[in-house]
Amino acid sequence: MITLTHYMVLSALLFTLGTIGVLTRKNAIVVFMCVELMLNAVNLTFIALSSHLGNMDGQIFVFFIMTVAAAEAAVGLALMIAFFRNRESIDVEDFSLLKW
Amino acid sequence: MYDNLWLIPLFPFVGFLINGLLGKKIRNEKIIGAIATLAIFSSFVVSCHYFMQLLDDPQKIHQVVVAKWITAGPLHVNWEFLLDPLSGLMILNVSGLATLITLYSIGYMHGEEGYARFFSYMNLFAFAMLMLVLGGNALVLFVGWEGVGLCSYLLIGYYYEKKSASDAGKKAFVVNRVGDFGFLLGLFTLFWSLGQKGVWTINFVEIAENVHLLENGGLVVTVVTLCFFLGATGKSAQIPLYTWLPDAMEGPTPVSALIHAATMVTAGVYMIARMNGLFAMAPDTMMTIAIVGAATALFAATIGLAQNDIKRVLAYSTVSQLGYMFLAMGVGAFTAGIFHLLTHAFFKACLFLGSGSVIHGMHHAFHHAHLNDDPQDMRNMGGLRKKMPITFITFLCSTLAISGIPFFSGFFSKDEILWWSFASTRGHWILWAVGAFAALLTAFYMFRLVFMTFFGEQKTAAAAKDHIPESPFVITFPLMVLATLATFGGLLGVPHALGKLFGHMPNILEEFLAPVFEHTQHLHEIHAHGSASTEYMFMSISVAIAVVGIGIAWVMYCKNPELPGRFVAAFPKLHRAVFNKWYIDEFYDAMVVNPTKKLGTVLWQIFDARFVDGLVNGVAKVVRGSGRVLRYTQTGYTHNYALSMAVGVVVIIAICVIN
Amino acid sequence: MENLVQTAMQNVNFAAIMPSLVLACFGMALLLIVVFSRRGATLHVAGLSLLALLTTAYVAFTGWNNLQTGFAGHVVLDKFSLFFTFIFLIAAALTILMSDSYLKREGYPVGEYYVLILFCTVGAMVMASGTDMMTIFVGLEVLSLSLYVLAGFFRGQLRSNEAGLKYFLLGAFSTGFLLYGMALIYGVTGTTNLVEINQVLSSGSAISANPMALVGMLLLATGFLFKIAIAPFHMWAPDVYQGAPTPITAFMSAGPKAAAFAALMRIFLVSLGSLQGTWEGALWVLAVLTMVTGNFIALNQRDIKRMLAYSSIAHAGYALVGLVAANEIGISGVLYYMLAYTFMNIGAFAVLVLAGKKGEENLTLDGFAGFGYKRPLLGVLLSICLFSLMGVPPTAGFTGKFYIFAGALDAGYVWLAILGVLNSAVSLYYYLRVMVFMYFKDPQEEFDWIQLKPGVTICVVLSVIAVLYLGILPGGVMSLAKLALF
Amino acid sequence: MSEHLLSLMTFFPILGMFIVLLLPRNAGGLLKSVALVVSLITFVISLPLALDPVFKTSAGMHYTEFAEWISVGKYFTMNYSLGVDGISLWLVMLTTFIMPIAILSTWQAVTKHVKAYMAMMLLLETAMLGAFVSLDLFLFYIFWELMLIPMYFMIGIWGGANRIYAAVKFFIYTAVGSLLMLVAILFIYYQAVNSGMDISGFSVTDFYNLSLDPQLQRWLFLAFAFSFAIKVPMFPVHTWLPDAHTEAPTAGSVILAAVMLKMGTYGYLRFAMPLFPEALRYYLPYLTALAVIGIIYGALVAMMQKDVKKLVAYSSVSHLGFVMLGIFALNTVGVSGAVLQMINHGISTGALFLIVGFIYERRHTRLISEFGGLSTSMPVFAVIFMIVTLSSIGLPGTNGFVGEFMILMGAFQGELRWFAVLATSGVILAAVYMLWMFQRVMFGKLDNPKNRDLKDLSLRELCVMAPLLVFIFWIGVCPNTFLDKMTPAVDHMIEQISGKKPIVVPQVLPATPGQGHAAHIQAVEHGEHHE
């Protein structure tokens, strides 16, 4: 029997994987993809919970998360392009003009 | 009747204001001098008036409240005056001497820079001194007390461009302040302890009335009186606070005469006499006073033996004579003390003024000859009796008086003190012995002074030799008056023993002062072995001592002038010690002055700057420093920021969930 | 199908979203106008945006005494949200006032800028009035996305790019946590509606020991604390504030911060009130940590913009004290403080806008040497703002801090209050340092490039007047803040 | 008019400040004149207070003004509540009196940014007056903090070489203390509110009746005491003072010494002590010890200073130690002596700073070693300097004596007698450091050629000093002018603090002046004296 816990643990693992990615990857696009991974983990949680609880709120939430993810992708990638134009790089370690 | 007592201090104050404010404009020395003399003379006249009135008045103690001064809670202080026989005598003494000395100064200070300044200070001093003696409560007395200290400071430092002079002034003030510290403490304790009994007062009359409330001989009274005595030692230059007086000779000679011989330095004696009722209740203090007085008398006399500066010899002699007065106070012979105060004022003022006259002449001569020799050094003098006859005669009279030659004033007063120091219930033969030995030394060094100055060969540099003039009349006149007083002043207080001899000559002074010392009369009881015959014996011993002293001086300084040199060669260390005043100043410097300065420096540069401020700045530095460290957490790398967030989340969750 | 529409329409209550609706409509209309405007002409856009804000303010004002709920409990128009709405509107208006000349100076006269500010404000308003996690989330994202863009708005400027990108990456990361927290809360309670969450949570006593509820709550908080820039989620703030266009920095540290506070307070106080025992302690520590971090690091800054960024972190810490107190005084204190902070902070930034040269390389302490003499009026105005930031009476900053710490003390948080005031003592140093340079050093420059453009001047003057008004006669606004509790 | 007298007085300088701000920047003389006139008018406005006999009989607050200011329900209410009693009366008068003098003293010393300077001075006056007349703790706090701003700028802009350090130190040091006080103020307020007391705002008179838990009192008292101790300044939190004083311009130092330091002592008397009497009892020995340490420490450190101004600054530490000692005596003599000494210190130390200012203007140095023999070139100055020095030393007949005497007397009547003994030794040290300094500056040979042609005091400078000299003697000779009006308030305050009625002894038989008053002692009969 697949229980809710299975899904929850899986999503927790995925969420953590995403977090690790954000913390370690240097390519801004990859970092962003890891954030997407985190969001997807959240999505899985929501849908699993929604299915368990028997109401649609969680699924609607996922809907909005997807919307937001899309919008963020648009804006984020635009930012990266703008940065790349000036710096010829999207390595996060090159975001070091502002510090201290 | 005594409404206008305030006029007495007022006149000199007005004189002070006139000369102080307008002196620069007046310029004319004669007018300045006249104003000053007149001011103090007026107050002398008024004093005489009131004194006469007092003599006729059956009621001898009068208080005059002029105005309220400080009123707060239980503390009521008025500007009030007290006229009783004691203060009556003192105002006469002060205003009279001040008049003479001011007059003298007109001549002596001629041509000095700051002439008006000098006279205004003199008047201010007279004002303060009169406040002191007239003050009806301890605080008004204290006004005068500090006021004379201030004037002393100003007048010692009169030649302010001279470092030694201004140093001496400062020393005088500070040492006096140490005494004042004691005075204040005594006053506080007295006020508090009487207050505990329900009487909150610092008025002398009320203190005298209520002093019986305190435990006789108890700790409180002893502490109070010891504190007051500390004040007295400061003002009256007793051990341990005498060191300022010799230095004070940096001031012009009239100042030394007026302040450092005749009036101010006796304030301590006066103060003890004023509170005799209180002191009488503290036998321990009385004993201390007597011992200190005797010790000072002897100690200062020893130093006086070896000084070459004419004024310094007189200064140490003053310290020594004040010691006698304290000895008298200590054995309960208040009248004798006051008597000696008066006679001492006469002869010591005369001596100082005489020495001033000498210095004036020497200075004139050296100035004429363009020499830089010290006009005060006795080794430059000698044989002056011919050049300055009036000065010599008056000086000699006074010296005889101080040496205790019979029928000069000093004989009566000193002898009475010595007698009481033996015969009083509080007396002891050791006290007498010390006093007598000091008298021997006194006779010796005073005649040493006379012989070195007026007898023998003239040792003045040849160029100046013939230009030593006798002083003008304005200088010699006060000398003559004072010499007369010094000679005959003793008749005021002829001892009973002698009085009987001369056909029941009364002891005027004792009778007059009796109301003041009424409560302490019991101390005057003569203990067992005191009798008239003993008194005669002691008197003879005194005379003998004086004669011996003079004789030694004559041998050493007239007959065999090389003797002193031999003596010095025989006991070099002793001489050096005596000559350097037993190194007491150096001792104080090493024990008190330098450590205090050092402490100040340490507190400032180490405690204040390093420790306290270091702590303050240290906190600031730590804050800023930790800010600087924290700042480097802000690396600019995005994943570090993300890491910080993740760690934050992890930690917060851990903490909350564990809780 | 018919009844579905009816149900849908029953839920609709436009009155409940009227202010944001009006503003959003204005925003869209402006977008069209921008499209058809000549390139580089932005003045009319700025004017129209101000008009939009004014209209919105009016609409909001009419709704003050008129509680509205609607959209199936997704939104409420109460005094709380309206108070915050006014803060957002003021922040946006002041920002717009100072922006026009700035954009022209820096070479980006783009009309979309204003539109984005308006949309951002809409997002903030939605956050403040949302009563459902979903609404709040969407509002938050509207706000965030606008800000990402605005932070990176000077696309030719590396600093601005970097700021935008950092903000974006970290913001998205924090969104992940936020959402995960929401998911867990949803799992525990079965609902996303704040009121219902509270009902569930306060009904069962076991729930407060439920790790899922706790962790969900903390993750949820993380998302908002990130926006408020509470340590240790603050690290983006200095970089982004420094890199972003100055008016945007000013706006960001006032409006969106207040929005995040609004949402945080609503969620924590309405939904998670029963977990207060837990979050109180956590927020206590975070408040202190934030004050310390912000103030201590600010001590060593020479770039004034960056220094103000750190100071803004510290101020978030002060405001959080009010939330920790979680009593009426503390909460209304936060409201009041956000308003006060809006004025003083924007006022200070507006002077920076005026004083900067193109590229703003001169906005360092040394660049301000003698500023007070060459530009006395501006110097005084900046000083007043700085004194207010310090919390010296009689300024808004003082009354604000007073209010906050009063709340903390009323709730018995004595140590928190003490640490708070000690921190503000530390903060004195770096604010004073600006004045040290402004007044105690000799001028190195003539500051002749400064032109008192009307918009930004009005912005500064208005801010300072408000700062003084709130400092001297704070009673009225304080009472409003008190009324504005839910 | 009289019901708004205090408001008028307090805010008139602010009005003047706006006038000054409206004047053109380069109108130097006009700016100064306007500021001077404004401060003089303020003084005139405040005069009715000093002349009002009501203070002689009544201990309460007079000229009270009350208006609701901020009211946020039960959260907090602050009122605009002013009033003076016999204690604050004299501090107010001191402020209005010193201000014109301070302004006049800057006539030539300040050349740059005159407008700002005058504006700051006037702002400062309002702040100081406000702090003295506030009866609402919140209002008081506002004025209290407001004072810092103008002083900060005065030190920082017109100060000496190390002015930035001094200004920042001054500001932060004092702010740290007052912020803690703010916490305590709020805490008391909520204690009062939560205990259901009927209070009107932060009214201090209401708080007096608040009975707090003793343990709590101690903490609250510490917060207040710390804040005020910094301002006083008491040892060991005095280190801002030498820096601030040394670097501040003359007028700044004068105001700082004359008025602002009094804020601390006033704060103790008005707030810290009556609000927390039990805590006071607990801390009294420690505080007294600190006061005494301050007296001796300040004197010892002052003694070794090389800079005249720093010396005077440290002497302030010593003098304020006396004031604190008097306050802690908790009896009429001590406390009224302390209040009187506050005024005295204002006058004497204010005058000393003016004097230092005079020579600094002439020689642009304050190092003692640079001077010597100035008496020769500046005789009038020498006289004035002497008088002020003596007043600072506490010579009888000058103001300093009356104050110090009363303080020591009072302290001695209290329970902490031994501290009074130690403190009395400060009298000696004061003479040492002041006279030594005076000697080194004024006496000796005029051997530094730069000192040879120094001009004596100008008419303006004499005008600056003259009123101070008048008061030096006035208070010295007739302190009752001042004591009469403060005693009822002081007694009331002591009762408030210690819960005991202070001892008041009506004076017995004060014979009317001019009437010879026969003592009770009967004239002793002249009996025959025994042999």
Add this chain to the structure above:
Amino acid sequence: MELLQLIFFYVVALVTLVAGIGVISCRNPINSAISLVMTFFCLAVFYVMLHAPFMAAIQVMVYAGAIMVLIIFVMMLLNQGLVAIGKHRHALVGAGIAAALLVVQMVITVTKGQVSEPVGAITAKVVESVGHTQLIGQAMFTDFLLPFEIASILLLVAIVGAVVLAKREV
């Protein structure tokens, strides 16, 4: 049947995790992207298993179809080569520790945590009978109308933002 389901679940979960590890460990961003797409597909499978077919559909369409295409497109545009995982070892260590703790915490949370009892009436049966899309639509346009509308503003902002940021000239 249930066992089979469970095995299926584990297989897909494994694939998901492996793909997830691929996302964070592939040196080539393109490979990461492909792994991410793989994860998305796996998740879609789970959605189906959770009776949310509509969500599965838009998961594939929006995420895999739209977002990932956009990402890959930009990646190509920027022409990024190989990028190492990270230079800073200590950062890696820190990240590792933080992540390990995080995963422990999350797993404890979701296993120990008490999820609410079912509250709604929408069981698998209802989904099957009414249809998932309709249910979503009903909820979206009744209860969740407001966020939906605001989402439109969100997208508008995104568009405007992207345009403003990415266009070359003013």
